[in-house]
Amino acid sequence: MALLEIKKFGCPTLRKKATPVQDVTDEVRQLVADMFETMYEAEGVGLAAQQVGFTERLLVLDVRPRDPMSEPLAFINPEILWTEGECVGEEGCLSLPEIVGDVKRPAQVQVRALNENGSVFEMTLDGIAAKALQHEIDHLNGVLIIEHFNAIKRNLLRGQLRKLQREGKKQAPGLTYV
Numbered sequence: 001m002a003l004l005e006i007k008k009f010g011c012p013t014l015r016k017k018a019t020p021v022q023d024v025t026d027e028v029r030q031l032v033a034d035m036f037e038t039m040y041e042a043e044g045v046g047l048a049a050q051q052v053g054f055t056e057r058l059l060v061l062d063v064r065p066r067d068p069m070s071e072p073l074a075f076i077n078p079e080i081l082w083t084e085g086e087c088v089g090e091e092g093c094l095s096l097p098e099i100v101g102d103v104k105r106p107a108q109v110q111v112r113a114l115n116e117n118g119s120v121f122e123m124t125l126d127g128i129a130a131k132a133l134q135h136e137i138d139h140l141n142g143v144l145i146i147e148h149f150n151a152i153k154r155n156l157l158r159g160q161l162r163k164l165q166r167e168g169k170k171q172a173p174g175l176t177y178v
């Protein structure tokens, strides 16, 4: 396993729309393992491929720090089948260090994806897992939490974002091991 560089706001990869994984190969499984390791090292609860310079449609999730009954999961080619309810909660992002803000999302989601063995599974998520999954699926679509913030909040963050952006622009857009 290896640690990957986490791309910061300003790195163009974060704005790319993911492409579906054609085959769940050993390389894909290796990437999933490296993404888990990178996420744990950064103390995050979710990580999308774009955040490590990859553009395949996959993400990893482990919300056990917030929900001890959950389990670590990889979602390859995830699609949301339906959503229900609404909840507002504070979110942060490994690609936007020190930035947090309220994001409104559906409270419950039904998702279909492939697991690391390439088999299809469906599950219903709520609470922190639903929130984190939707946050990571946003990444797969090139969307960041700041797009969910209101205009006042975005204005307040302008200086901080500009600083981050300078750092992110210096990062290589592709996969980098650290």
Ligand SMILES: [Zn+2]
Residues within 6 Å of the ligand: 092, 093, 094, 095, 135, 139
């Ligand atoms: Zn994020």
